[in-house]
Amino acid sequence: MSERVVNILLISFPRILGQGLLVTIPLTVISFSLALVIAVICAMIQIADVKGLKQLVRFYIWVIRGTPLMVQLYLVYFGLPDLGIMLPAFPCAVAVFALNEGAYCAETVRAAIEAVPHGQMEAGYCVGMSYTQIMRRIVLPQAFRTAFPPLSNSLISMVKDTSLAANITVTEMFMTTQRVVGRTYEALALYSEVAVIYLLFCTVITWLQRMGERRLNAMNGGNVIRA
């Protein structure tokens, strides 16, 4: 590797990483938090079988899962202005990522709730608790343990998917890298560099996931055996 390439890598590293910490991570964290809220609400509507709303939720999940994320980004950022709705790039990306991931996570959360044995609900009723109390204190905590690994999966996917936001002018890590490549023509080295930074981020999340699982297991007294 020539000295020039090494220099470019060294100079661009803090710049790309910085953009990752300033844009990619906040974009991921905000979008994913909103996605979780959407997911739990959608899952609860389906579980509680709220008439009308349930159909709406199914429709939302159907549309989101049936269309590409990239198309959704373009629709909202370049399409909605035709209707007079103009959002700045970052909030626009947050909205699309949250709505997109929310649809997928809704199914994860719904499956996890359905996996909690019905006997837990019945036992709750028999000690006098209400539906809401049982959901909040018994069913959702258990469902969360089940949903945790697949939700971590979704989070890891989202970190990488945020690179698509470059297409709607959000200057996150990937776009920053593209710009450096545009000036230096060192595509192989720089795209490798950004790949390593993504890998780094995902490694940290994987590590956090393992810690989280250990804690959740401890809260259930070792590996969960349902009875």
Added chain:
Amino acid sequence: MLEIQGLHKSIGGNEILRGVDLSIEKGDVLAVLGPSGGGKTTLLRCLNYLERADAGTMTFLGRKMDMPALSRREIAEYRRHTAFVFQSFNLFSNKTALQNVTEGLIVARKMAKAEAEERAMAALERVGLADKRDAYPSQLSGGQRQRVAIARAVAGEPDVIFFDEPTSALDPELIGGVLDVIQDLAEDGMTMIVVTHEVHFARNVSGKVLFMEDGRALAFAPTKTFFEEQKLERIQSFFRSLDRKE
């Protein structure tokens, strides 16, 4: 204290209960016996509104209720006076033994935490598991789980406890401990309806027996009369078939 008349229940087009009557007084232990599929469990589930009866009236503590018409609030109020012990325990798996007992007291009955824990410890003491207060269900044996479930039932100070085959999911060597606990409760005057396959237990502990088959009460009699002066050929042959198995 608890009287049921004309209880009917169909599930998925099958008539499970075809008009069941029963009545118990305070301090009674009623054993519900009979072959599998006879409607024993469904009867018990209807009594605690885990299944909604299609028809039937219930008189409980002097109040007459139309079972299918009860509102959610009335059911909640009724359940404050009852408790249910499941065949598969159904302990809250994200709560410790102590929390399993206090949960309903604190959340549903709005009891102060200290008071609830005091009462829960007394209940755990009673089933011999005070030392397991901080264990999660997954760390307990089947018999211990069922005893915690009984402590949970007792702690609410119910007027009647329903037991749905409380020992059917247990290994044979663990059954005795659970039956002993139930027998202790009986001796303390707890009113109980126990669906069971343990004939010895029914004979020794219960005061009345209800024999269910095909959704009907084939017999409803004091235990002594039921076992010693049984005239129905069907019931005699049921017990003969049990003897052969043993």
